[in-house]
Amino acid sequence: MEEFQSVSALIESLKKLPGIGRKSAERMAYQILQMKPEKIDQMVTALKNARDNIDICPICGSFRENKNCPICSDMSRDQDTLIVVTSFKDLLAIEKINSYHGLYHVLGGNLSPTKGIGTKDINIEGLFNRVREGNLKEVILATDLTLDGETTALYIAKLLSSYPISVSRLAYGLPMGGQLEYADELTLAKSIEGRNFIKKEL
Amino acid sequence: MEEFQSVSALIESLKKLPGIGRKSAERMAYQILQMKPEKIDQMVTALKNARDNIDICPICGSFRENKNCPICSDMSRDQDTLIVVTSFKDLLAIEKINSYHGLYHVLGGNLSPTKGIGTKDINIEGLFNRVREGNLKEVILATDLTLDGETTALYIAKLLSSYPISVSRLAYGLPMGGQLEYADELTLAKSIEGRNFIKKEL
Numbered sequence: 001m002e003e004f005q006s007v008s009a010l011i012e013s014l015k016k017l018p019g020i021g022r023k024s025a026e027r028m029a030y031q032i033l034q035m036k037p038e039k040i041d042q043m044v045t046a047l048k049n050a051r052d053n054i055d056i057c058p059i060c061g062s063f064r065e066n067k068n069c070p071i072c073s074d075m076s077r078d079q080d081t082l083i084v085v086t087s088f089k090d091l092l093a094i095e096k097i098n099s100y101h102g103l104y105h106v107l108g109g110n111l112s113p114t115k116g117i118g119t120k121d122i123n124i125e126g127l128f129n130r131v132r133e134g135n136l137k138e139v140i141l142a143t144d145l146t147l148d149g150e151t152t153a154l155y156i157a158k159l160l161s162s163y164p165i166s167v168s169r170l171a172y173g174l175p176m177g178g179q180l181e182y183a184d185e186l187t188l189a190k191s192i193e194g195r196n197f198i199k200k201e202l
Numbered sequence: 203m204e205e206f207q208s209v210s211a212l213i214e215s216l217k218k219l220p221g222i223g224r225k226s227a228e229r230m231a232y233q234i235l236q237m238k239p240e241k242i243d244q245m246v247t248a249l250k251n252a253r254d255n256i257d258i259c260p261i262c263g264s265f266r267e268n269k270n271c272p273i274c275s276d277m278s279r280d281q282d283t284l285i286v287v288t289s290f291k292d293l294l295a296i297e298k299i300n301s302y303h304g305l306y307h308v309l310g311g312n313l314s315p316t317k318g319i320g321t322k323d324i325n326i327e328g329l330f331n332r333v334r335e336g337n338l339k340e341v342i343l344a345t346d347l348t349l350d351g352e353t354t355a356l357y358i359a360k361l362l363s364s365y366p367i368s369v370s371r372l373a374y375g376l377p378m379g380g381q382l383e384y385a386d387e388l389t390l391a392k393s394i395e396g397r398n399f400i401k402k403e404l
Contacts, residue, residue, distance in 0.1 A: 006248070019226065053207075063209075
């Protein structure tokens with residue numbers, strides 16, 4: 001028996017998700033076929049809404065919903081401190097600890113000579129536009145403590161050295177080689193508290 | 203920061219899939235947000251087509267596409283032999299070995315006193331309607347070789363004993379306690395070849 005065309009298409013589509021191979025995609029597809037049509041409709045609606053309502057904030061590079069960035073539009077946040085992170089998931093990790101109330105800048109990746117990711121491929125330009133506006137007093141570099149994350153932090157720190165702002169790096173409370181996304185909340189909080197100033201304006 | 207409503211809905215929807223917990227659903231959702239809109243559209247279309255084009259064949263209980271069951275409508279298949287399986291995935295497993303060319307009957311589950319699954323909850327009635335039509339010479343019971351699968355096979359075998367047809371059970375080439383879906387192709391083929399007749403009409 002040939003595989004059904006509708007099912008093959010669904011399996012191919014599901015295989016695009018992270019961590020989903022052929023076998024998992026098949027299991028999912030047949031599970032979906034056994035769902036009530038209303039449940040499939042809910043999934044369809046959820047996907048459409050995600051596609052239509054979520055985009056990237058042109059200021060901070062994070063996701064926003066219905067053109068409203070919950071970070072950039074929140075004037076109760078400290079407007080003079082900014083944390084630079086690699087990804088939106090890192091932003092979420094920091095938001096979860098509830099001890100930081102400043103701004104964010106999401107790079108969308110780390111510089112990586114080995115992977116061919118250069119300065120034009122991540123959102124560094126946008127960061128400097130924000131620095132030039134002159135409202136920031138401190139930029140905290142919170143890229144991953146991996147080789148690529150360190151490279152990115154050092155590169156940005158060097159460029160920032162000519163601006164009259166403080167630049168800091170997350171404290172090395174995180175284990176080296178670790179990824180920010182998987183850090184436990186306490187370690188992450190400690191590493192923000194104990195950040196080391198690379199340059200400090202008085 | 204609150205989680206975006208569109209993202210929460212998507213995560214909830216993805217969590218309904220088999221083997222997908224909170225953390226995996228989150229990863230998938232954020233992966234989906236980073237996809238090109240066309241890729242999301244493909245996924246939406248695939249889900250809709252699966253919902254609209256696939257349903258259950260009223261004869262054999264398997265899936266069919268556009269109201270056409272590829273098994274029941276294929277007159278080149280042996281019309282006098284029928285394999286009873288627990289699920290559609292078991293049917294697919296048998297189709298893959300390419301050595302069986304008869305009909306199927308998908309029960310949609312096994313009898314299970316412990317899980318409260320009784321004779322009315324699986325498609326046994328439909329099987330007996332087909333047996334009563336009188337075209338079948340042999341019914342091969344290919345339910346899982348687990349306790350529930352054996353219970354189901356024995357129950358059906360007992361009811362079939364009053365009809366003038368042969369009834370067989372998959373050979374015990376499969377390891378006991380094993381699930382048909384995960385059997386390797388050779389073992390599965392051997393177990394069909396070496397099936398043991400519970401009753402044989404000459």
